[in-house]
Amino acid sequence: MNRYAPRVAAVSRSLAPRDPAVALTFDDGPDVTFTPAVLDILSARGIRATFFVVGKRAEENPDIVRRIVAEGHALGSHTASHPDLWELSLPAAIAEFRRGRRMLEAITGQPVRLFRPPKGWMNLEQAAGLRAFGFRTWLWNVDPEDWAPGATSESVLQGVGQLQSGDVVLLHDAIELPIDPSTANRGATVAALPAIIDQVQAQGFELVTLS
Ligand SMILES: [Zn+2]
Secondary structure, three states: OOOOHHHHHOOEOOOOOOOOEEEEEEEOOOOOOHHHHHHHHHHHHOOOOEEEEOHHHHHHOHHHHHHHHHOOOEEEEOOOOOOOHHHOOHHHHHHHHHHHHHHHHHHHOOOOOEEOOHHHOOOHHHHHHHHHOOOEEEOOOEOOOOOOOOOOHHHHHHHHOOOOOOOEEEEEOOOOOOOOHHHHOOHHHHHHHHHHHHHHHHOOOEEOOOO
């Protein structure tokens, strides 16, 4: 990422450390199997999270997107098709940003302001475009690498570690265009989730959505 891009887009990586809170975020969904599994766990525990969804996957699974919103989670755009933004011209990148948002708004009927760029990358011009379109761009500051081939529930839990107030945790309820097909199985993330919640609550942190 261009070193000035985060400032131009007003990128956030962590919460204001005002309140003892952390945020769990899920990228690349919805997935027909694993997103409902994540939602079931969150619902059973009364936890809210933030989902950065891919527009084309949202169009394939609109009911899951509506469920995300109905259960009180925050919904953000993760572009329309999850491209590598460094390969796109500015007009093509802008089209991705706008189309991705439109796809979600068509499903939920609600405005979408949150955005996360695929792989956390964007350049200066794209950052300016995001800001001009009123997006709030979120990265993360804790990555347990649940996207990596061979990740297990233990490695995910260990990667999350002892969280600090304000942490934003990157998780995946799907993997768009996986480098290794095995990572399409999100079982390790789903299996780690209850223990992650236990640990966060034991530390006295509230789990909040991004805004
Ligand atoms: Zn992604």
